[in-house]
Amino acid sequence: MNNFIEKIKFLEKSLADKHGAFYLFCIVEIEDNQGQWDIVVSADWLPASESKAAEIVIDHVYDFFDKNDLEQLGRVIVLRSDESFISRVSEIGDSQLFDIEINGLSIKRLYVISSQLQTCKNKNGQNVLNLIKKLSFEDLYCPPA
Secondary structure, three states: OHHHHHHHHHHHHHHHHHHOOOOEEEEEEEHHHOOOEEEEEEOOOOOOOHHHHHHHHHHHHHHHOOHHHHHHEEEEEEOOOOOHHHHHHHHHOOOEEEEEEEOOEEEEEEEEEEEHHHHOEOOOOOEHHHOOOOOOHHHOOOOOO
C-alpha cells in the first residue's frame, strides 16, 4: 500500500509541476467499492469539461502505474473548487481519514495528497485550518506557493 501511495504522490507532483497546484488531490476508497481507489482532483487549471480534465490525469497515470496498480484504480473524479466535498475534507484537516461520511457518501479510507487550504499559514506560521473552522473555502485566498 505504501508503494501505491508513493506513486500517487509522484503522480500529483508531476501534474502540479507541469500544470499548477491543486485545490485538492486525494484518493478515496468508497465503502461500496472496497479495494478500488478513486482519484479526486480539483484545480483551477483543469478544463471545465470533466471528461477532458479526467483525461489529463489519466494520461499521466500510465507513466507511474503498472498493471497491478491500475487494477486498484477506479475512476477520476473532477470537482470544482467550490464543491462542498472540498471544503468538508479541508475542514476535517487530516491527511488520512477512515470510516467517515461526507455529503452522504460512505468512505472507507481517504488520503489527502495535497490541499491548498492545508498549506496556508498565517503570519505567525500557524496552520489556517486550526484557526478558521467557521469560514468556508470560498472565503479564503491562498496564493500559490
